[in-house]
Amino acid sequence: MKHNYLLLTFCLIGFNLLSAQNNKPVSKDSLEHLTEITTEYLTKYNYKDGIEHAYILLEHAENSGDNYYKFHAHNYLGIAYNELKDNPRAKSNYVKALKIAHSLENDTLLIYIYNNLGNIYSEEKGNEEKGIAYYNKVIGLADSLKVPEEKLIPTVNIAWTYMDEKKYSQAYPYLNESLKLLEGKENNNARSQLYMLLGKYHHKTNALDSAEYYFTQGLKLAEKDSLVLPASLICKDYAAMLFEKGEFEAAYKSLEKYDNYNAQLFEKDKLAQIEAANARFDVNEYRRNLEISKKEQAYQDELIAKSTEKILIMVVASLILIIILLILNKINQDRKKLIHQLKEKNNQLRDSRDNAERLSKLKTEFLSTVSHELRTPLYGVVGLASLLLDDKSLKKHESDLKSLKFSADYLLALINDVLQMNKMESNQVKLENIPFNIRELVLSIVNTFEFTRLQNKNKVHYHIDEKIPEDLIGDPVRLSQILMNLVGNAVKFTENGNVFISVKLQARVEDRSVVYFEVKDDGIGIPKSKQKVIFEEFSQLKSSNYNYQGTGLGLPIVKRLLELFDSQIHLKSKEGEGSLFCFSLSLKEDQSPTKKAGFAHEVYLDNLKEKQKILVVDDNRINQVVTRRILEKQNFECIVASNGVEAIEKASSENFDLILMDLNMPGINGMETTKRIRNFNKHVPVVALTAVEIEEVRNEIYASGMNDIIVKPYDVERFYQIIKRNLSAGVESISKN
Secondary structure, eight states: OTTTTHHHHHHHOOOOOHHHHOOOOOOOOHHHHHHHHHHHHTTTTTTTHHHHHHHHHHHHHHHHTTTHHHHHHHHHHHHHHHHHHHHHHHHHHHHHHHHHHHHHHHHHHHHHHHHHHHHHHHHHHTTHHHHHHOOOOOOOOHHOOOOOOOGGHHHHHHHHHHHHHHHHHHHHHHHHHHHHHHHHHHOOHHHHHHHHHHHHHHHHTOOOOHHHHHHHHHHHHHHTTOHHHHHHHHHHHHHHHHHHHTTTHHHHHHHHHHHHHHHHHHHHHHHHHHHHOOOOOOOOHHHHHHHHHHHHHHHHHHHHHHHHHHHHHHHHHHHHHHHHHHHHHHHHHHHHHHHHHHHHHHHHHHHHHHHHHHHHHHHHHHHHHHHHHHHHHHHHHHHHHHHHTOOOOGGGHHHHHHHHHHHHHHHHHHHHHHHHHHHHTOOOOOOOOEEEEEEHHHHHHEEETTTHHHTOEEEEEEEETTTTTSEEEEEEHHHHHHHHHHHHHHHTSSSSSSSEEEEEEEEEEEEEEEEEEEEEEEEEEGGGTTTTGGSSSTTTGGOOOHHHSOSSSSHHHHHHHHHHHHOOEEEEEETTTTEEEEEEEEEEOOOOHHHHHHHHHHHHHHHHOOOEEEEOOOSSHHHHHEEEEEEEHHTEEEEEESHHHHHHHHHSSSSEEEEEEOOOOOOOHHHHHHHHHHHOOOOOOEEESSSOHHHHHHHHHHTOOOOOOOOOSSSHHHHHHHHHHHHHHHHHHHHHH
């Protein structure tokens, strides 16, 4: 219960005193008697009789033209409705009482009505400042009338309002002012509630000793005069403070007191609520009957004089109503039609979306199938070309073989570009974080374009900053794709010129290095008008120069891959003077000591006297020949199996140091074959051979029990590295077991 309880009690007592203090003589004893009875009923929570007598008082006051008692009637009605939580009626009566007080120019009446208005607004969320403004009006009138005792109620209520809003610093001055106003006065009701507010203030501002003093003193005053409400409020706040101090036993006792007082209040409130519910029903019934009787009389008078006008108004109103109904019906029909059209559009959009998703899925599946079907024969072409290039007896055909291998590599690059763009459009590309050597990566790229360099009679210059850490962590595959596209463009669009590759350390921040990459050439350059267009897909196809062919996907792929690295590609070029592409990457430094261990394994494998025995599982005869010859060049012993069933039989009957497993085979595929081999051999390394994009099947490959992946067609040096790494891991596994 809030501070309105204090104000209501004081107001009801004050109105009785007002009758004796007012300078106007009371000439109507019946009105004065009604005033006293209404006050008594409201003080005892008898709202039914209180409101009924207030209405009787109002009616007599209106009949006699006595505005003084009309003020009292409206003010009583406002108090009663406020307690019944009927705020609209309470405000209405308070406003009427305020107008009457202004018309009477009675400052004493204004003090009480301002208090009541402040009381109702201070309880409404968002209107607290309006309530405080009314309280300040009371204080101003009290100062002008030189009646300081009237300042106590609004001052306490302002403090209480600020306390409810948790504005403790704003409440404190009003609390101190209230203490001064109470000096020398025996008013335990007001003093106990003021002490409760001071105790609560000091509790919230952590002045616990002061809080305890005010709580205990306030409780003594409340218990002395059997003031249940102040005692209940003090016990509750005092218990909360004791609990925070860790005085649990004292807090428990205070809560027990609170429960006892609250039980008394509950019974009292319960009676009040029952009375309020009855009053709300009875008073409404009374008012309704009263208003009906008044309206009937008024209607009779008006019907005599204005019956024709009323009939006309009703006819006009009926016509307006009919028009409104017709308009609403039309709107409803239009709305139904629009809803139907919207449903049809939604269905069409849903069908279009499903069709687009289906086509996208079909495109992805088609590209995946084409990738495998094209890469499988390319594996044979690239592999055989590489083997023939190593054959000394075919030296006179070296130029033709290089052209053959270049054409195959070029076709593979085109396939990879199309697949890469498709994957990025489907948001399937994700960066990896694995260790790599940046010097080896750059040298590998330079060697890749050796044939194209010689064909265009170019010179390739590269510089790698020695300050760059030798080993970094990132995605070397995506970085290689970026540099391969940039260097490939530079070599392709430059003839009898130079290509410069520069890698510099820009900065080091903690365990990360910011590395700057630059690819520069002195070739044909790029016109200003096309420097933005070249980063769009298939822009090369729109070129009017057919000497330089390609899909036009290289630079769009570079741009999108760099976005995955949170970086951007920058271009400086002038037509006829060459081009410069540059970007920066933040890469983590690899500080794990893994190099020595890997070197030891390679030395161990190179020093093995016994041939390593490898099972090659592949259904394609050309691929079998290529793989076997590449392995035999490194002195490996090769056994070939054409399908999964044959591979299982050989793996169960012979011991192999490593198995190369093709994924796509008739009958049972490579992953199923590996699962069955793992049932009887847990340790032999199994490396997947696949022409499919590994991102699509990577998780399934490892889940089946395979140890590593080689993508067809592969780089021979990379192929040997993966073979040796897995042979080394197999030796370790066997030695541990």
